Amino acid sequence: MQLVAYSYVNVLPEAAMVTPLMILSLLVIPLLVAYAVNRRRRRLPGQTPPPLNVQRYACWGLGVAFMYFFLGHLVKTQDMVAMLPPWLPARTLLVYASGLLELAIAIALFIPRWQTLAARCAIVVFILFFPVNIYAAWHGVGLGGHQWGPVYLWIRAPLQLLLIAWAYGLCVRGMCVRDVAQPQVIDRDRCPVQLDKEKQL
Numbered sequence: 001m002q003l004v005a006y007s008y009v010n011v012l013p014e015a016a017m018v019t020p021l022m023i024l025s026l027l028v029i030p031l032l033v034a035y036a037v038n039r040r041r042r043r044l045p046g047q048t049p050p051p052l053n054v055q056r057y058a059c060w061g062l063g064v065a066f067m068y069f070f071l072g073h074l075v076k077t078q079d080m081v082a083m084l085p086p087w088l089p090a091r092t093l094l095v096y097a098s099g100l101l102e103l104a105i106a107i108a109l110f111i112p113r114w115q116t117l118a119a120r121c122a123i124v125v126f127i128l129f130f131p132v133n134i135y136a137a138w139h140g141v142g143l144g145g146h147q148w149g150p151v152y153l154w155i156r157a158p159l160q161l162l163l164i165a166w167a168y169g170l171c172v173r174g175m176c177v178r179d180v181a182q183p184q185v186i187d188r189d190r191c192p193v194q195l196d197k198e199k200q201l
Contacts, residue, residue, distance in 0.1 A: 019144035020159050023065055027166060030060040055115070055174030062122060062171055063109030065163075066102045073099025076143055083132050083142035101125065109171070119171035126164050133160070 034057040073080055073095050080095040088094065105125065108118035136142035137152045145152045 017145060017155075020155055022068065023159065023163075026064045026068055027061040027163070030064065031057040033057075054170055056112070058166065058170035058174075059109045059115040059119060062119065062163075062167055063106045066106035066109065066122065070099050070103040070106060072143075073102070079143040083136035083146065085135055098129070116172055116174075119167045122167045122171075123164050126160055126167070130157075130160050 031054065034052060038052045077092065077095055081091045084091045084094065102125065105118050105121050108114040109122070111118075133146065133156050134153065136146035137148065137156065138150055140147050140149045145155065
């Protein structure tokens with residue numbers, strides 16, 4: 001098993017990094033785009049955009065990431081099954097069920113009234129599912145870099161912590177930025193866009 005993991009490290013290092021980089025990209029793109037648009041609008045004469053609702057776009061990014069997780073359960077089902085210990089019953093059913101759970105969380109992250117609850121559920125999923133990543137990396141099975149072997153945990157564990165921090169710090173607690181040119185963070189409850197979401201960028 002160690003020889004297999006070693007061969008993947010030497011032959012497919014770039015391919016094994018695709019999944020973590022993809023997750024990070026999906027996570028941050030909505031917020032970065034909103035930031036850029038808001039900043040551009042502030043440069044237009046007579047334009048005073050409302051505060052940037054960081055929580056909204058952070059939840060959107062997390063929602064897109066969870067859609068990506070869900071699609072992985074459908075497209076790479078057998079690889080997902082390989083990440084589960086063989087003594088678990090109905091492993092294929094578990095993969096599909098967990099995928100549907102991730103889909104439900106993804107959808108809820110786009111609905112303002114459910115975003116906070118969905119982000120809390122996402123944190124629980126990140127914690128409960130991480131032992132699967134440990135098992136897969138330890139045995140060099142599955143996909144997304146787990147073939148590297150235990151060394152992949154040096155990448156996956158920080159990524160998991162980052163996802164949890166993102167979900168809690170930006171999606172559960174939330175915030176608004178009054179002026180993206182001169183950022184001043186204000187509490188989400190004082191964000192005027194909470195009262196009129198359609199006017200918020």
